Amino acid sequence: MNYTDILYEVSEEIATITINRPDRLNCFRGRTIEELIHAFKAAWADRRVACVILTAAGEKAFCVGGDQKEMREKGTYGTSENGLWEIDDLHSVIRNIPKPVIAAVNGYAIGGGHVIHVICDITIAAEHAKFGQAGPRVGSFDAGWGTAYLARTVGEKRAREIWFFCRQYSAQQALDWGLANAVVPSADLIPTARAWAREAAALSPTALRFLKHSFNADSAHIFGQVKMAADGLAAFVKSDEAREGNQAFVEKRQPDFSPFR
Numbered sequence: 001m002n003y004t005d006i007l008y009e010v011s012e013e014i015a016t017i018t019i020n021r022p023d024r025l026n027c028f029r030g031r032t033i034e035e036l037i038h039a040f041k042a043a044w045a046d047r048r049v050a051c052v053i054l055t056a057a058g059e060k061a062f063c064v065g066g067d068q069k070e071m072r073e074k075g076t077y078g079t080s081e082n083g084l085w086e087i088d089d090l091h092s093v094i095r096n097i098p099k100p101v102i103a104a105v106n107g108y109a110i111g112g113g114h115v116i117h118v119i120c121d122i123t124i125a126a127e128h129a130k131f132g133q134a135g136p137r138v139g140s141f142d143a144g145w146g147t148a149y150l151a152r153t154v155g156e157k158r159a160r161e162i163w164f165f166c167r168q169y170s171a172q173q174a175l176d177w178g179l180a181n182a183v184v185p186s187a188d189l190i191p192t193a194r195a196w197a198r199e200a201a202a203l204s205p206t207a208l209r210f211l212k213h214s215f216n217a218d219s220a221h222i223f224g225q226v227k228m229a230a231d232g233l234a235a236f237v238k239s240d241e242a243r244e245g246n247q248a249f250v251e252k253r254q255p256d257f258s259p260f261r
């Protein structure tokens, strides 16, 4: 597959996947998701690779979720080679690849971009990174991993706060809440992620594989909820309520959801 939206490289025993749409703050469209899945599978199959780093181009954003401009223009997040919108499969491959996945968060991790880092095994954040959900402002939600797994990570009260107010949280706050494993100066982000990856790469791959499956097993039931939520969201994004959120973002104004109470 020829990548247009991401970069993929393997060096030493580490695969680095870089979301490469910095002009749109590394938000994703159908093509981006398809390429990310392809790259994670390549890292999975490659016996040289012991650990994966997921990061993004530039210093401003890790990923700010679904491409709202594409949604405004096309009514969907855009086409992919296989014609499917596979965000759930991306979440699954990050969980199921039997190698540690480290998110190196180089700026905003917002909306669907926030969910992606939450699903990764480890999060290392640059000091200026900002975390949060935005769906209820733009007519979207992730009521699968985005709620249930987030609540496991930070606790119910904090997870509900994150979704019900759509605030942004600093890297230090993310660290304090258990959303991040470490916070480092921006210049140290990739070197630190690589150092952590090398440390994991020195350990028994079979032990790590079983440990990852075991951690996942305890939350695997959430997957049923993921599919229900995805189908619910696919219907919701066609509604006037969701369109108001999306349109307001593109028009750079506050949404008016009052008719939908």
Ligand SMILES: CC(C)(COP(=O)(O)OP(=O)(O)OC[C@H]1O[C@@H](n2cnc3c(N)ncnc32)[C@H](O)[C@@H]1OP(=O)(O)O)[C@@H](O)C(=O)NCCC(=O)NCCSC(=O)CCC(=O)c1ccccc1C(=O)O
Binding pocket: 023, 024, 025, 027, 064, 065, 066, 067, 068, 069, 070, 085, 087, 088, 108, 110, 111, 112, 113, 115, 134, 135, 138, 140, 141, 142, 143, 146, 230, 233, 234, 249
């Ligand atoms: C992140 C911001 C707070 C940064 O603000 P600021 O620093 O002021 O920068 P901006 O000027 O706003 O942004 C620069 C430039 O980028 C464009 N842009 C930013 N975000 C997006 C985006 N998401 N899509 C498209 N374009 C974007 C912005 O318009 C600017 O362009 P100009 O041409 O220069 O004007 C702020 O940018 C912000 O709040 N961004 C939006 C965050 C957001 O709402 N994200 C979407 C949340 S909903 C989502 O992610 C869908 C989830 C999803 O797909 C999913 C998940 C799980 C299961 C199912 C699904 C599903 O099927 O949908």
